[in-house]
Amino acid sequence: MAFEFLKRRLVARDIQALEELFNQFHETVYKSAYFITHDRMLAEDVVQNTFLKAYDKIDQLKDSSRVESWLIQIAVNQARDEIRRRHRQAWSQEEAHLPGPPEELPEFQVVAREEHAVISAAIDGLAAEYQDVILLKYQFEMTTKRIAETLNIPEGTVKTRLRKARAILESVLRESGFAEQKVEGG
Structure with a gap:
């Protein structure tokens, strides 16, 4: 398999192999980091740290078919560690960069912005454990089986966590005045 060859090169400390791994999985790792941090610069830092950690720990990856899942898990853990280290609440890039004050925006944009803020905060x-399953289900559109494999937990646990996370999010939306919103099942 092609990854096995790449893994051998990584274990042998071939920097070009790290670049190949980065090129192949950068986007996925970035999306994982951004989902947790809601900050472009912090997500980029997490991406770099993720690939450096993967480079150092590549010999621990036993199943080469799980490299993407393994990198996602490293990224999620790195992102959480960064957030804890910085002691700050994450805000989405979209909220920070919307043009002008709300009164200058059309009404639907104001509502969308408020809704996005509520969902993001929720x-x-x-x-x-709920953030993990939500990230993998909705950001990466993984099946419950794939989520279970990625997180190394039973598929039933994934379904339970998704159900509980959806209920929590739906409750928060209802309390925030977005009662018509419902988190879709899957």
């Missing part, structure tokens, strides 16, 4: 407020 996801940030979820326990880590």
Whole structure:
């Protein structure tokens, strides 16, 4: 398999192999980091740290078919560590860069912005195990089986966590005046 060859090169400390790994999985790792941090610069830092950690720990990857899942898990852990280290609440890049004050925006943009802020804050407020399944289900559109494999937990646990996370998010939306919103099942 092609990855086995790449893994051998990484174990042998071939820097070009690290670049190949980065080129192949950068986007996925970035999306994982951004989902947790909601900050472009911090997500980029997490990406770099993720690949450096993967480079150092590549010999621990036993199943080469799980390299993407392994990198996602490293990225999620690195992102959480960074957030804890910085002691700050994450805000989405979209909120920070919307043009002008709300009164200059059309009404639907104001509502969308408020809704996005509520959803973002609700996801940030979820326990880590719920954030993980939400990230993998909705950001990466993984099946429950693939999520179970990625997180190394039973598929039933994934379904339970998704159900609980959706209920929490739906409750937060209802309390925030977005009662018509419902988190879709899957």
